[in-house]
Amino acid sequence: MADEVTLLNTRPSLFGIRVKIALAEKGIEYVHKEENLQDKSPLLLKMNPIHKKIPVLIHNGKPICESLVIFQYIDEVYDSGRRAVMTTDGKELIESLKLLEGELGEKPYFGGEKFGYLDLSFIPFYTLFNSFDTYGNVAAKKPR
The missing domain is CATH 3.40.30.10 (Glutaredoxin)
Known part of the structure; x- marks a missing residue:
């Protein structure tokens, strides 16, 4: 349906x-x-x-x-991570993670020195990275 x-x-x-x-x-x-x-x-x-x-x-x-x-x-x-896990190579997920990593840079938090809303919104997704690695075939391609 x-x-x-x-x-x-x-x-x-x-x-x-x-x-x-x-x-x-x-x-x-x-x-x-x-x-x-x-x-x-x-x-x-x-x-x-x-x-x-x-x-x-x-x-x-x-x-x-x-x-x-x-x-x-x-x-x-409609989460892009779920779509990425369903693909065979995880390119969409990798590109999203690279974009986020670029924005974060060397800062401890997305807002700079202070923990904020955006950081909080990503915490639940952090727990999914192992699943992305295991089921999404993306381990070798992920940033950092």
């Missing part, structure tokens, strides 16, 4: 723009359904019955609410 992705949103929503950027960055095709916040659709009320707010991402019938939660969901479900 192909992914079915729908975004319930209203065009002036800054929170919806976050989601649209994340979808575009991951190259995810989706259906945009414009919501009238003065007259909310039955679909919006069904998919977000507690807060009744946009944006709502619907992925194969499952609603995900709140822009930052949606962003995290998109990143986990």
